[in-house]
Amino acid sequence: MRNAFADEITKLGAADPRVVLLSGDIGNKLFDKFKERARGRFYNCGVAEANMMGVAAGMALCGLRPVIYTITPFTTTRCFEQIRVDVCYHKAPVIIVGTGSGLSYADLGPTHHSCEDMAILRTLPGMTVLAPGDSFELRAALRAALKHDGPVYMRIGKKGEPNIHAREPELRIGKAITIQPGKDVCLVSTGVMLSVVMEAARLLGEQGLSVRVESFPTVKPLDTATLSELFRQYQAVAVAEEHGRIGGLGGAVAEWLATQDVPRARFLSFGTDDVFMHEVGSTQYARNKFGLTAENIAGQVKVRLGGRRAA
Amino acid sequence: MTREPDIKKLQDIARTIRARIVETSHKTNTPHLGSCLSCVDILIAAYFHVLRIDPAQARDPDRDRFILSKGHGAAALFQVLALRGFYPESMLETYGQDGGLFAEHPPAPAYLPGIEAATGSLGHGLPMGLGMALSARIQGRRYNVLALLSDGECNEGSVWEAAMMAAAQKVERLAVIIDFNKWQATGRSEEVLALSPLVDKWRAFGWNACETDGHDISGLVRLMERVPDGSGRPVAVIAHTVKGKGVSFMEDDNNWHYRIPTADEVVAAKKELGVAA
Numbered sequence A: 001m002r003n004a005f006a007d008e009i010t011k012l013g014a015a016d017p018r019v020v021l022l023s024g025d026i027g028n029k030l031f032d033k034f035k036e037r038a039r040g041r042f043y044n045c046g047v048a049e050a051n052m053m054g055v056a057a058g059m060a061l062c063g064l065r066p067v068i069y070t071i072t073p074f075t076t077t078r079c080f081e082q083i084r085v086d087v088c089y090h091k092a093p094v095i096i097v098g099t100g101s102g103l104s105y106a107d108l109g110p111t112h113h114s115c116e117d118m119a120i121l122r123t124l125p126g127m128t129v130l131a132p133g134d135s136f137e138l139r140a141a142l143r144a145a146l147k148h149d150g151p152v153y154m155r156i157g158k159k160g161e162p163n164i165h166a167r168e169p170e171l172r173i174g175k176a177i178t179i180q181p182g183k184d185v186c187l188v189s190t191g192v193m194l195s196v197v198m199e200a201a202r203l204l205g206e207q208g209l210s211v212r213v214e215s216f217p218t219v220k221p222l223d224t225a226t227l228s229e230l231f232r233q234y235q236a237v238a239v240a241e242e243h244g245r246i247g248g249l250g251g252a253v254a255e256w257l258a259t260q261d262v263p264r265a266r267f268l269s270f271g272t273d274d275v276f277m278h279e280v281g282s283t284q285y286a287r288n289k290f291g292l293t294a295e296n297i298a299g300q301v302k303v304r305l306g307g308r309r310a311a
Numbered sequence B: 001m002t003r004e005p006d007i008k009k010l011q012d013i014a015r016t017i018r019a020r021i022v023e024t025s026h027k028t029n030t031p032h033l034g035s036c037l038s039c040v041d042i043l044i045a046a047y048f049h050v051l052r053i054d055p056a057q058a059r060d061p062d063r064d065r066f067i068l069s070k071g072h073g074a075a076a077l078f079q080v081l082a083l084r085g086f087y088p089e090s091m092l093e094t095y096g097q098d099g100g101l102f103a104e105h106p107p108a109p110a111y112l113p114g115i116e117a118a119t120g121s122l123g124h125g126l127p128m129g130l131g132m133a134l135s136a137r138i139q140g141r142r143y144n145v146l147a148l149l150s151d152g153e154c155n156e157g158s159v160w161e162a163a164m165m166a167a168a169q170k171v172e173r174l175a176v177i178i179d180f181n182k183w184q185a186t187g188r189s190e191e192v193l194a195l196s197p198l199v200d201k202w203r204a205f206g207w208n209a210c211e212t213d214g215h216d217i218s219g220l221v222r223l224m225e226r227v228p229d230g231s232g233r234p235v236a237v238i239a240h241t242v243k244g245k246g247v248s249f250m251e252d253d254n255n256w257h258y259r260i261p262t263a264d265e266v267v268a269a270k271k272e273l274g275v276a277a
Helices: A002-015 A032-037 A049-061 A080-089 A117-121 A135-147 A191-206 A224-233 A249-257 A283-289 A294-305 B007-028 B033-038 B040-050 B071-084 B089-094 B125-139 B157-168 B198-204 B217-224 B263-273
Strands: A019-023 A042-044 A065-071 A095-099 A128-130 A152-155 A177-180 A185-189 A211-215 A218-220 A236-244 A266-272 B065-068 B145-150 B174-180 B208-213 B235-240
Touching: A002 A019, A002 A032, A002 A095, A002 A135, A019 A049, A049 A065, A049 A080, A049 B125, A049 B157, A080 B125, A095 A135, A117 A152, A117 A218, A117 A236, A128 A135, A135 A152, A177 A191, A185 A191, A185 A224, A185 A294, A191 A211, A191 A236, A191 A294, A211 A224, A218 A249, A224 A236, A224 A249, A236 A249, A236 A294, A249 A266, A266 A294, B007 B033, B007 B040, B007 B071, B007 B217, B007 B263, B033 B040, B033 B071, B040 B071, B040 B145, B040 B174, B040 B217, B065 B071, B065 B125, B071 B089, B071 B145, B125 B145, B125 B157, B125 B174, B174 B198, B174 B217, B198 B208, B198 B235, B208 B217, B217 B235
Parallel strands: A019 A042, A019 A065, A065 A095, A095 A152, A128 A152, A185 A211, A185 A236, A236 A266, B065 B145, B145 B174, B174 B235, B208 B235
Antiparallel strands: A128 A218, A177 A211
């Protein structure tokens, strides 16, 4: 995903003289082409994220379109107050990109995990929260973010995530993307869980269930129109994300759901537990630990359907 | 700018502003009086002489930017902006009222002409100002950015993050002015977090640092007008000030960080300032 980001931001930077890329001392060589094609508009802000966020806000207030890029915890939890005051209160159109989000950097330890970033940024007035599902969604999301006149946070993976889309989908901020239609249950994915969710859908399909899959590249503003349809139409709706079950997409859906008339669908939320994962492990190990696997998602959905007969 | 400042006139403005700040504090229960009085002369030198600004075109992209990073000095800034013509002085009658614009700290620029950044949480103004100064470079503009910080504010790590980046990027159209009144909210700034040697610190961080009497308007004007000074370095003006300056019974008494003056104290203060009741 990060290569797709580097490629897309290079195109955008070459085309739009307002685009400035700020990095927190990461991405060695990744942005060489950007530096070449958008001369004078790349700044390595060093390991000083609070300042970087303020600098970006100052630039945005002068008509530029700064894009901040660093590892997720350092561009979210580290400098939350700068995001709140400098960016959001000023309605500054800054794009904040968190790379290696969720469990992407599982093997780097809890300092580099980010399972609370969407939860905290979602609370900020005017903030848009994006979590593209693959490289195609990422490119479309980045372009949509640049057209959006306000702060945007986008969490992305690292590299090697499988592409699910065959080509770039139409992506609008605040609108879900239907990956496949289905009649019985709906699996909702945000961010890099998309490939896992697709596999879960396949497993359920083998058991005779017709499964719809929705990708939610936007977590805020929440696509409540699509959610209304899903909860009316399906026996079960399951949300999966590489993020804590507190405050992510699952949390957002639960907040919304609590204010609605009793829906038809059963609701399942798959995410990380309320713990720091202190033990060493790969992303796959971490996903296994938290039940973020196709097998577990498919199995839990089956259990929740219980006596309800598949259509 | 080469025109000579009319120091007498600027000093008169400073006395008027000080009297209005004291009066407003009494009427509206607004604290931070000592902090407001200590930076008045800096604000006057900037807004009434140095800054290339036009209240009729408050958002001119080529204007100089001034950021009150010590946002708790808002009561002073609000008076200065009104007198400078960014909004009618009558607007200040709504000071502190429910639903009004004038809080204890400056609002976001969209809500009040003349404001460049919403501050109040310390350590934010300099990074934002640095972003504005870098924008001038990227966009080929020639405006300056001045950020006024308090000495207590230099506790914040983000100040020093910005200081290092400004030096690395050789941002010479950026200046900080430190309102060095030797106090922070609850104690001597030197004792809370060893601040000295403050001038040497800024110098060591790659800035062209100098010291001046923060109540000497002509000296302040001279130093602020040196930006950019051709050295390729940002400028730090360490302005030695007296908290509560201009009212003898408030000077260097940190109780006036939070204390509100009584009606009698307002009368006494105005008498000292030579401003009619």
